[in-house]
Amino acid sequence: MSSPRALLIAEAANPEWFSVPLIGWSLSTAIAKETDAHIVTQIRNRDAFLRAGLREGVDFTAIDSEAVAKWLWKLTNLVRGGQGIGWTTETALASLTYPYFEWLVWKQFGPRIRAGEFDVVHRITPLTPTAPSSLARRCAKVGVPFMLGPLNGGVPWPTEFDRERRREKEWLSYVRAAYRLMPGISQTYRHAAKVLVGSRFTLGDLPAKHRGKYIYMPENGIDPQRFWQTVQPRADGPLRAAFVGRLVPYKGADMLLEAARELLRDGSLTIDIVGDGPMMDELRASVLEHGLGSAVTLHGWVPNEKVQDILCQCDILAFPSIREFGGGVVLEAMALGVVPVIVDYAGPGELVTPETGFKIPIGTRTEIVAGFRTVLSRLAGSRFEVHERSEKVRKHIQDEFVWAVKARRVVALYASLAKPRVSRADVRVTNPLEGAP
Structure with missing residues (x-):
């Protein structure tokens, strides 16, 4: 037939x-x-x-x-x-x-x-x-x-x-x-x-x-021709996190900075924020106010074909968005071997498993910030949890998505x-x- x-x-x-x-x-x-x-x-x-x-x-x-x-x-x-x-x-x-x-x-x-x-x-x-x-x-x-x-x-x-x-x-x-x-x-x-x-x-x-x-x-x-690189796990240096998305309140870039503030100050963590939107000035002011300029890079808008270049230099995707239908950016990061840390709600919560990433329970703003702070602190002190998931997450995407x-x-x-x-x-x-x- x-x-x-x-x-x-x-x-x-x-x-x-x-x-x-x-x-x-x-x-x-x-x-x-x-x-x-x-x-x-x-x-x-x-x-x-x-x-x-x-x-x-x-x-x-x-x-x-x-x-x-x-x-x-x-x-x-x-x-x-x-x-x-x-x-x-x-x-x-x-x-x-x-x-x-x-x-x-x-x-x-x-x-x-x-x-x-x-x-x-x-x-x-x-x-x-x-x-x-x-x-x-x-x-x-x-x-x-x-x-x-x-x-x-x-x-x-x-x-x-x-x-x-x-x-x-x-x-x-x-x-x-x-x-x-x-x-x-x-x-x-x-x-x-x-x-x-x-x-x-x-x-x-x-x-x-x-x-x-x-x-x-x-x-x-995932289109393998668009996301073809692979992250190379690093044993030393600060834990590197990326945030990718519109800079609007529900995406939570401000919550991420609040959760990571002490880690950014003491050199345990760096964050690359990729995206633009109405919160850019607010985020830039927060970085300056708290002296985080050496640890936080605000990239602004980046062409799609260049996003993976930034992601592949990072260990984790830290994405505190509280309302995502599909969570495409989470899949894209996972396709490269970047381990996701997300809020366990809607799209991202369905895509990430305990074997492939880390999920913070949905709750109040204070609870989500505290949850991210706990996970980021743990991962900054132990790369093993990130490294053991990196290859699993890539294979999961290749097999299913x-x-x-x-x-x-x-x-x-x-x-x-x-x-x-x-x-x-x-x-x-x-x-x-x-x-x-």
Whole structure:
């Protein structure tokens, strides 16, 4: 039997961006290397696809939904409260434009789906479980399996960090559960054949009556061509820690500096902070106030391809973020052999095990700072705990989270859903007189 033919819907997919678009690009193109697949994306990604060497009309199709999308994008920038904040608002407004995109997809590909040209239709992005899909019902009606995911989002804000929630202008997060009342949500999950689910929280948040359709698969992955270096454990000198992320309150770079202050002063620890954001001036002032300049490097924004150069000079990733859906930066550090020290909540808490890193229980700010201080002090005095995990963490990522590995698992699901299809090579033409007396 030949490999399944898949139509991949990745409205957000772009190798030159980050977050959801990078996931959409990485998973869809990895799947396309494992089976016969055609990717459908939004027109704004077209040039990046072409620069990456994909052929329009052969490997991918770009759908122009800008007649609606561009106006909602302008509205989003007006109401979200600032660049890089108000993500729940952005997701909610984007969900208003997505049905038009899917309508255009069906208009162009519906006849081919009805004709049986594809064995499965898989919507990879949006990742949010709050975006309904009319394609689920349409595909079910013509007998073509429809898949969703990996879906993730809506991780609750820890109650101890409501101040940070308000600073992020996450007003809609207070009423997020209302998405279940949106038209089309219920029928989306009813008609889907399988749903990939990117987090334990989302797994518990989706309609329980369809539990048999859900398959747990964290949405982030690793491209070995982007993260190919390996950290070289060091026996002497200070313990070196890295923080990578936006400099906003809930990511916790300020908590890290507070927890590590005495270790930084006495030369037991150094910290490389990679990223930029509204807290940069606050962090810079804290470094100066406490005399930490020789032990803390504020790199600012660094191109993606250069981040691994910094990480590979470090022993640990110290990441006190209290609300991460997927925790992509944690995977990236682990892929290099950098051992993670994280808050045990949401995405990072699901990715890190006691064998591969260190987890600080979620709690108040004071409790998290104290937890990081304890672990950092212990590791600064004993490199063995870091070194014994470094190789384990690299192997774990290679075995479970490389995009090619994940793509093969998805294609196996396609094969289990697809109706048996016989290729021409499998057909044996027989002589009607063969065997006649």
